[in-house]
Structures are given as C-alpha cells and as structure tokens.
Amino acid sequence: xxxxxxxxxxxxxxxxxxxxxxxxxxxxxxxxxxxxxxxxxxxxxxxxxxxxxxxxxxxxxxxxxxxxxxxxxxxxxxxxxxxxxxxxxxxxxxxxxxxxxxxxxxxxxxxxxxxxxxxxxxxxxxxxxxxxxxxxxxxxxxxxxxxxxxxxxxxxxxxxxxxxxxxxxxxxxxxxxxxxxxxxxxxxxxxxxxxxxxxxxxxxxxxxxxxxxxxxxxxxxxxxxxxxxxxxxxxxxxxxxxxxxxxxxxxxxxxxxxxxxxxxxxxxxxxxxxxxxxxxxxxxxxxxxxxxxxxxxxxxxxxxxxxxxxxxxxxxxxxxxxxxxxxxxxxxxxxxxxxxxxxxxxxxxxxxxxxxxxxxx
Amino acid sequence: xxxxxxxxxxxxxxxxxxxxxxxxxxxxxxxxxxxxxxxxxxxxxxxxxxxxxxxxxxxxxxxxxxxxxxxxxxxxxxxxxxxxxxxxxxxxxxxxxxxxxxxxxxxxxxxxxxxxxxxxxxxxxxxxxxxxxxxxxxxxxxxxxxxxxxxxxxxxxxxxxxxxxxxxxxxxxxxxxxxxxxxxxxxxxxxxxxxxxxxxxxxxxxxxxxxxxxxxxxxxxxxxxxxxxxxxxxxxxxxxxxxxxxxxxxxxxxxxxxxxxxxxxxxxxxxxxxxxxxxxxxxxxxxxxxxxxxxxxxxxxxxxxxxxxxxxxxxxxxxxxxxxxxxxxxxxxxxxxxxxxxxxxxxxxxxxxxxxxxxxx
Numbered sequence: 001x002x003x004x005x006x007x008x009x010x011x012x013x014x015x016x017x018x019x020x021x022x023x024x025x026x027x028x029x030x031x032x033x034x035x036x037x038x039x040x041x042x043x044x045x046x047x048x049x050x051x052x053x054x055x056x057x058x059x060x061x062x063x064x065x066x067x068x069x070x071x072x073x074x075x076x077x078x079x080x081x082x083x084x085x086x087x088x089x090x091x092x093x094x095x096x097x098x099x100x101x102x103x104x105x106x107x108x109x110x111x112x113x114x115x116x117x118x119x120x121x122x123x124x125x126x127x128x129x130x131x132x133x134x135x136x137x138x139x140x141x142x143x144x145x146x147x148x149x150x151x152x153x154x155x156x157x158x159x160x161x162x163x164x165x166x167x168x169x170x171x172x173x174x175x176x177x178x179x180x181x182x183x184x185x186x187x188x189x190x191x192x193x194x195x196x197x198x199x200x201x202x203x204x205x206x207x208x209x210x211x212x213x214x215x216x217x218x219x220x221x222x223x224x225x226x227x228x229x230x231x232x233x234x235x236x237x238x239x240x241x242x243x244x245x246x247x248x249x250x251x252x253x254x255x256x257x258x259x260x261x262x263x264x265x266x267x268x269x270x271x272x273x274x275x276x277x278x279x280x281x282x283x284x285x286x287x288x289x290x291x292x293x294x295x296x297x298x299x300x301x302x303x304x305x306x307x308x309x310x311x312x313x314x315x316x317x318x319x320x321x322x323x324x325x326x327x328x329x330x331x332x333x334x335x336x337x338x339x340x341x342x343x344x345x346x347x348x349x350x351x352x353x354x355x356x357x358x359x360x361x
Numbered sequence: 362x363x364x365x366x367x368x369x370x371x372x373x374x375x376x377x378x379x380x381x382x383x384x385x386x387x388x389x390x391x392x393x394x395x396x397x398x399x400x401x402x403x404x405x406x407x408x409x410x411x412x413x414x415x416x417x418x419x420x421x422x423x424x425x426x427x428x429x430x431x432x433x434x435x436x437x438x439x440x441x442x443x444x445x446x447x448x449x450x451x452x453x454x455x456x457x458x459x460x461x462x463x464x465x466x467x468x469x470x471x472x473x474x475x476x477x478x479x480x481x482x483x484x485x486x487x488x489x490x491x492x493x494x495x496x497x498x499x500x501x502x503x504x505x506x507x508x509x510x511x512x513x514x515x516x517x518x519x520x521x522x523x524x525x526x527x528x529x530x531x532x533x534x535x536x537x538x539x540x541x542x543x544x545x546x547x548x549x550x551x552x553x554x555x556x557x558x559x560x561x562x563x564x565x566x567x568x569x570x571x572x573x574x575x576x577x578x579x580x581x582x583x584x585x586x587x588x589x590x591x592x593x594x595x596x597x598x599x600x601x602x603x604x605x606x607x608x609x610x611x612x613x614x615x616x617x618x619x620x621x622x623x624x625x626x627x628x629x630x631x632x633x634x635x636x637x638x639x640x641x642x643x644x645x646x647x648x649x650x651x652x653x654x655x656x657x658x659x660x661x662x663x664x665x666x667x668x669x670x671x672x673x674x675x676x677x678x679x680x681x682x683x684x685x686x687x688x689x690x691x692x693x694x695x696x697x698x699x700x701x702x703x704x705x706x707x708x709x710x711x712x713x714x715x716x717x718x719x720x721x722x
Contacts, residue, residue: 146622158556161564195519195610203522203607230614234622246564247611249556250604253591254612255619261507261595262623 014046015334017327018108020099021051022077023115025317031114032059034323039068041324042331048102050074050095074098078115080316084122096120100127103309109334110310112301112326114318120311121159121304128309133346136160136167137306138245139313140178141252142299147236151299153179153188154233156245157252159304163244168192168209169216170346174305175240176222177345181336182303182329185239187221191228193243193251201227213242216349230254301326303333306346310339375407376695378688379469381460382412383438384476386678392475393420395684400429402685403692409463411435411456435459439476441677445483457481461488464670470695471671473662473687475679481672482520482665489670494707497521497528498667499606500674501539502613503660508597512660514540514549515594517606518613520665524605529553529570530577531707535666536601537583538706542697543664543690546600548582552589554604554612562588574603577710591615662687664694667707671700 019035021028028051035047046068049056053073060069076094078087091097096115102108104127113120121137130137138156145152155175156163163171172190179188192210194202199210210227217224228238230251243251300322304311310333314326333339380396382389389412396408407429410417414434421430437455439448452458457476463469465488474481482498491498499517506513516536517524524532533551540549553571555563560571571588578585589599591612604612661683665672671694675687694700 144622146625161556193611195522195607230611230616231618231621233615234618243611246556247608250554250591250608251611251615254594254615255591257592257595258616258619259623260592261505262620264507 014044015042015110015331016046016048016108017330017334018048018099018102018111019050019327020095020111020113020115021049021056022095023080023113023316024314024323025080025114026319028055029059030318030320031323032056032063032065033320034318034327035069036063036065037320037324038327038331039065041328045331046070048072048099048108050098050102051077072098072102078119080116082116082119084116084118087116087119088122088126091119091123097123097127100124100309100311103311104128109337110312110330110339112312112314112323112330114314114316114323114326116316117158117302117313120313124304124307124309124311128307128311131306131308131343131346133349134170134174134306136163136170137304138171138174140175140303140305142183142301143233143241143252143255144299145234145236149183149185149236149239151183152233152235152239152241153183154241154243154248154252155305156243157248157302158245161244161246161249163205165205165208165212168205168242168244169212170306170349171242172213172222172224172240173216173220173345173349174342175242176220177338177342178303178305178333179239180221181338181341182333183239187223188239189223189225189237190217190240190242191225191232191238193233193241193247194227194229197227197229199226209242220345220349299325301329303329305342308339308343310334375405376403376471376692377407377409377469378691378695379409379460379463379472380411380688381456381472381474381476382410382417383456384441384474384677385675385684386441386475387680389416390420391679391681392684393417393424393426394681395679395688396430397424397426398681398685399688399692400426402689406692407431409433409460409469411460411463412438433459433463439480441477443477443480445477445479448477448480449483449487452480452484458484458488461485461670461672464672465489470698471673471691471700473673473675473684473691475675475677475684475687477677478519478663478674481674485665485668485670485672489668489672492667492669492704492707494710495531495535495667497524497531498665499532499535501536501664501666503544503662504594504602504613504616505660506595506597510544510546510597510600512544513594513596513600513602514544515602515604515609515613516666517604518609518663519606522605522607522610524566526566526569526573529566529603529605530573531667531710532603533574533583533585533601534577534581534706534710535703536603537581538699538703539664539666539694540600541582542699542702543694544600548584549600550584550586550598551578551601551603552586552593552599554594554602554608555588555590558588558590560587570603581706581710660686662690664690666703669700669704671695 021031050072074095078096103111139159140155142151176188179185302313312330382392411433435456439457464472500520501516503512537549663674673691
C-alpha cells in the first residue's frame with residue numbers, strides 16, 4: 001500500500017507533509033490545487049500524496065509539481081457518511097489510513113486531511129496513540145479575533161463531550177504550546193471559559209481547573225488570565241480559550257450561525273431599494289476586505305492535539321485557498337517539531353502532577 | 362412602604378405593570394422615558410412605579426404621564442454590585458423588592474426591572490416562589506433570527522448552571538408557552554441544543570430529555586424537531602431552543618461577542634481609505650436598517666419563567682427604546698394572563714408525569 005518514499009521526515013530542512021488527497025467534498029483536484037498554492041508559499045516542502053495513483057498522477061502533472069510530490073497509491077476512500085467504528089475496522093486500504101500511517105512511520109512531519117472528522121480522529125487515535133500523560137485528545141480551532149494576532153486558539157471544540165479538571169489543565173498546556181509554535185506567541189494568555197469571571201462562578205470542575213491551571217502557568221510558560229466569558233472568545237484580551245468539547249462546539253457553532261445571520265442580513269439590507277443597492281455596490285470593496293480579514297478559509301484547519309503526531313483536519317468543503325491554509329499550518333507545526341515539543345511539555349507536567357500528589361493530596 | 366394603588370390587576374382591561382424605576386445603569390429618567398414611549402404604543406396600561414417619590418414625581422410630571430402612573434415610594438436601591446444573598450436579607454426597602462411585591466399581591470400583571478440579574482432572580486424566587494411542578498426556574502431571551510418571527514426564544518441562558526432531563530422538559534414546555542403567548546406562534550417548533558443532530562449524540566441526559574420532550578409534544582401543543590446545533594440558534598427552522606443555563610449563557614455570549622467583532626470589523630473596513638470611507642457614507646442607510654432589524658434593544662427583556670408571576674429583566678444598560686421594548690413584552694404577557702396559562706400548562710404536565718410513572722416505570 002505504501003509506495004517508495006524519496007524524502008523522509010527530519011532528513012534535512014525539507015518539511016515532509018502527508019496529505020490525504022481524497023475524502024473532501026470537492027475531490028482530489030482541489031486538494032492538488034491547494035498543494036500547488038502551498039508550494040508557492042514554502043518551497044522547502046515535500047508531499048506524500050495518498051490516493052489512487054492514476055488519478056493523482058494526472059492532476060499533479062497538470063500542475064507541474066511532480067518534483068514536490070510522491071504519490072502513495074491507495075484505492076480506498078473514507079466517505080463522509082462512514083461511521084468511525086466502520087473505518088477503524090475496514091479502513092486499512094484508504095487514503096486517510098495511509099496518510100496517518102506515514103506520520104506514524106515518521107516518514108512525514110504532519111498529516112492533512114479534509115475527510116470525515118470522526119473517522120479521522122478514530123484512525124489517528126488507533127494509529128498514533130495518545131501522548132503519554134494525555135487522557136483526552138482535543139480538537140483546537142482558530143477563532144477570528146480583534147487585535148494583532150487575528151486568530152485565537154480555542155479547544156476542545158468537539159473531540160470529546162466530556163472534560164474533567166485534569167483534562168482542562170492538559171488542554172491549557174496543549175493550547176499554549178500550539179499558540180507558541182503555531183501562532184508565534186511566546187507567552188500566550190490562557191483563559192478558562194465560564195459563565196462569569198468571578199472565581200466562585202460555574203461548575204465545580206471549573207473551579208478546580210482554575211486553580212490547577214493557575215498553579216501550572218509559570219512552569220507551562222503561559223499567563224493565566226482566569227475565567228473568560230463567551231463574548232471574550234473573539235477579543236484581544238486572550239490567546240487561548242480552554243473549554244470542554246461540548247461547550248466549545250456550541251460556542252463555535254453559535255458564532256458561525258451568528259456570522260451567517262449577519263451576512264445574510266447585510267445582503268438583505270443592500271437589496272432593500274435601488275439606492276441601497278447602489279450603496280451596496282459602493283461598499284463592495286470595503287465589504288470584500290472585511291470578508292477577507294475574517295475569512296474562515298484563512299484559518300482553515302482544526303488541529304488534533306494530544307497524539308503522537310500532528311494531524312490537521314481541513315474543512316470538508318474547503319477550496320484550494322482553504323486547503324493551502326491547512327497545509328500552511330501543518331508546515332509551521334511540522335517545521336517547529338511541534339509533536340516533539342508538545343510531548344516534552346506534557347511529560348514535564350505529568351512529572352509536576354506526581355509532585356503535587358506527593359505534596360498535598 | 363407600598364402606597365395606595367388606584368388600579369389593581371385584572372380589574373378591567375387595563376394591564377397593570379409594576380416597574381422598578383431604579384437600579385439601571387442610566388438611572389430613573391431613562392426608565393420614565395421608556396414608560397412614556399410604551400404608553401404611546403399601548404394606552405390601556407397603568408404603571409406602578411417604584412422608587413423615591415420626590416425624584417419620580419418630577420420625572421413623571423415632566424413627561425406629563427401622571428394619569429398613567431402611581432408612584433410607590435421606596436427609598437432603597439439595589440446596586441449592580443450587591444450580592445443576591447445580601448439583597449435577600451437586607452433588601453426589603455428597595456424598589457426591586459417592592460416592584461416584585463406588587464406582582465405577589467396581584468396588584469400588577471407583570472414586573473419590569475433593569476436591576477442586577479442575580480438579585481432580581483433571588484428576590485423573585487423568595488417573593489413569588491416557584492410554580493408547582495417546576496424544579497428550576499429559567500431565564501428566556503429573544504435571539505434575532507432569519508425568518509418571519511424575527512426572534513427565537515432560547516432558554517435557559519443562566520438562571521441555573523445545571524439542568525437534568527426533567528428540567529429540560531420543563532424548559533421545553535415553558536419556552537413553547539412563552540412563544541405562544543409572547544410571540545403569537547400557535548404551534549412552536551422546539552429544538553434541544555446539542556453537538557450533533559443524530560439521536561445518539563451528546564450527553565446522557567440529553568438523550569433522555571429528547572425522548573421526554575418528544576413524548577410531551579402533542580400534549581404540550583408544540584412540534585419537537587429534535588436536536589439542533591449552535592448554528593441553528595438564529596435559523597428559521599426552530600422557534601424555541603432548549604438548553605441548560607451554562608450552555609445557553611455561553612452560546613448567547615459567544616453570539617454577542619461575534620456580532621461585536623463583526624461590527625467592529627465593518628467599521629475598520631470602511632475606514633481603510635478615503636474611497637472606502639465614502640462607500641461607508643453611501644452604505645449608512647442600509648447599514649442603519651440592518652442595525653435596526655437586528656437591534657438588540659428591540660428584543661430587550663429576559664423573561665423569568667417558572668415563578669408565580671411574570672418578571673421581565675431589562676438590560677442594565679438599556680435606553681428608553683430598550684426599556685419600552687421590555688415593557689411591551691411585559692404588556693403582551695400580562696394581557697395574555699401568561700402566568701395563569703403557564704401554571705395550567707405545567708400542572709397538566711405534572712399530571713402526565715404521574716401517569717407515565719404509574720404506567721411504565
């Protein structure tokens with residue numbers, strides 16, 4: 001199933017990315033177009049492209065990017081409707097499985113797929129396994145925000161609907177590490193999502209998590225700003241928002257729904273009469289700039305955190321620009337040796353944990 | 362403390378509203394201005410206005426609305442920083458306490474206050490008590506949405522951070538009743554907020570609540586559309602969104618934060634250069650219309666549900682338009698005898714509950 005690979009991860013300064021070319025809503029041609037865009041940004045990259053050889057060869061030749069790509073010939077494709085349990089049992093001959101396997105075998109520094117999220121997490125879990133010391137892996141996304149960074153990190157947004165205080169502590173650590181290595185923020189400000197900012201607010205596990213994260217901030221090389229509320233998620237006062245996967249999913253989708261509602265209301269407002277239609281034409285430039293600066297495609301890429309390997313989940317409906325953004329994220333994390341750094345960080349925390357258990361509990 | 366009241370609730374077609382004139386961020390002059398606006402909309406209304414007589418008399422005289430108002434002279438004011446527990450113990454001589462008392466004594470059909478939410482809920486709970494059959498009262502808000510209704514009902518948004526399956530069932534019933542009496546929707550479509558729409562998704566209590574609400578839909582005179590996701594909150598596919606107070610608070614504030622972020626981004630986009638500034642001037646009309654159609658002031662009013670009395674919480678920072686909107690909501694619910702109808706609905710459900718317990722459990 002796995003073809004001969006000319007480049008291997010870590011062999012030189014070239015970053016090797018493993019890309020699942022199949023499984024997106026728009027098929028492999030958009031994925032190859034995204035790879036082509038990404039090469040223009042970062043030429044010191046090589047791709048292991050997983051999917052049916054005949055189809056991929058044609059698309060890669062057409063873009064004239066053969067020297068950047070090694071095709072790994074795999075026939076099977078995970079469908080959007082496939083259950084994770086089905087893929088775990090019968091999915092060995094799929095492009096998704098193969099793409100993750102290249103990371104497991106350390107032939108690639110990171111993996112990108114726009115396939116089915118549930119299946120991708122399930123395959124990532126069984127192939128890569130959890131990092132020592134991590135109880136629940138998380139999915140982190142980039143949330144458009146005010147301020148210089150343009151995007152805040154929020155996790156978990158749906159890998160697991162539960163999270164206890166220790167999971168939330170691990171999310172804080174992993175999110176801070178992601179912010180540092182993926183966003184270039186040396187000392188990220190971490191906030192814990194709650195229904196009020198006073199220390200006595202919220203569920204019991206949040207109060208315990210508050211103190212655990214506080215205690216860890218110096219060791220973890222981040223600043224803990226305490227509880228934050230839902231309206232702080234797009235603010236410039238925080239870089240990393242920590243929450244459980246249920247709450248994170250609701251917050252993210254509520255924001256998406258609101259943005260969609262406002263976009264639709266703006267369109268209606270400009271269609272109100274001829275004058276407003278003309279005003280809309282005049283406003284096209286600024287509104288296009290607005291759309292660009294808040295474009296979700298520019299932040300495309302949910303990052304799976306807490307595994308022995310870096311996996312970026314691109315949106316299923318992503319276009320070439322979106323896929324190039326996901327690849328750009330995988331490139332930054334791959335070249336920063338993110339997995340190794342995160343593992344070291346988590347290991348140091350597990351050590352700390354044993355200390356506190358001996359000390360106080 | 363309570364002055365002589367010339368009008369009493371239910372005595373004729375006049376709706377009597379009890380208004381706490383103090384405690385808002387902008388002081389009593391804005392509250393009286395709101396009352397004055399509301400009178401223009403609905404002249405068959407009388408107000409019991411609670412606060413320091415000398416101050417209120419001057420403001421009411423100035424607006425020439427004396428015949429619509431009875432001042433209830435109370436000196437104390439609940440501050441935004443007062444703890445609910447403090448107000449419960451020492452708050453008897455405050456305008457908030459007095460305003461709720463008028464509802465308790467059935468001198469008013471509903472109460473409106475823009476004071477401290479926590480204190481208002483605490484005073485409402487001890488003065489009005491929970492409706493028989495209700496375990497946890499809820500706060501319902503109106504969420505701007507696509508479609509003809511303009512606003513969806515969402516509850517709970519923060520009365521209580523917990524809710525089990527039976528609480529969620531009660532929220533569904535109360536939300537449907539609110540939608541019927543407050544929004545005029547005969548057969549509201551109720552959705553249960555979750556992280557996916559498949560029936561096997563989410564927390565255990567949500568799966569149980571799904572079936573409980575489903576079973577109740579015919580009796581409860583609503584349509585249950587099953588699980589909805591965060592991006593459905595502003596959609597036209599649902600009228601009532603049911604969730605626990607923790608999740609509801611996060612969803613609401615995440616949406617508020619996103620709307621604020623987009624508004625700020627629109628302003629920046631139009632300030633980009635002279636051309637975009639001119640485009641912004643041209644777009645002022647449509648954008649003002651947009652602002653009006655999605656104006657939170659038009660939906661001002663969190664409704665406390667599950668008490669022996671109707672209490673509308675206006676936003677603390679509301680202006681006269683916002684306060685008039687909150688009064689308008691209290692008026693609609695007061696004239697629909699909402700509390701009585703809701704009590705009857707909840708009683709019928711409690712009966713149903715006993716039936717099912719005899720029948721199946």
